[in-house]
């Protein structure tokens with residue numbers, strides 16, 4: 001079958017069937033883990049192999065991990081059970097089945113830039129809930145990340161995508177200074193639903 005005729009699910013399934021291990025926990029979560037609540041319900045949104053979901057579950061949060069790829073979800077739930085972690089995986093199309101309003105205390109969304117879903121992310125947070133968001137920027141120092149510019153953030157764009165939330169952390173270094181160091185190719189945001 002020609003690659004362009006594959007569905008989104010088939011493309012990601014094929015990739016996850018062949019990949020060895022989950023990537024590292026995203027910087028936005030690892031570097032800001034002190035902001036997480038001691039308990040509550042967390043969602044890894046478009047989780048892939050779910051390094052972030054495993055991290056959330058290990059922190060003691062009731063963790064849900066959703067992705068369109070059943071292969072990724074199966075591998076993630078097996079991985080969680082090997083580690084003795086409880087995690088609720090669900091293979092679902094997030095455009096068709098976004099999270100319900102006020103259903104999560106923590107949402108992590110990394111490397112999945114689907115701007116039309118952002119209102120659902122804001123609505124899905126409970127009062128006081130936190131969004132941890134990180135993805136690729138147009139400004140970059142190498143070729144990592146998506147080639148299609150639509151899937152990369154413009155300068156300062158991430159600051160504008162979740163207007164109803166209070167910004168706690170924002171980091172976007174662009175091409176400033178020594179580009180061999182720091183957080184490059186991406187922007188990160190931690191923001192809170194107030195009230």
Ligand SMILES: C[S@@+](CC[C@H](N)C(=O)[O-])C[C@H]1O[C@@H](n2cnc3c(N)ncnc32)[C@H](O)[C@@H]1O
Nearest residue numbers: 012046047048067068069092093094095110111
């Ligand atoms: C670049 S990967 C990021 C995975 C993970 N969040 C990470 O940072 O490693 C994008 C993920 O989005 C998922 N995806 C794409 N379209 C989707 C959709 N409509 N609904 C749910 N998941 C989707 C893919 O299966 C893939 O796992």
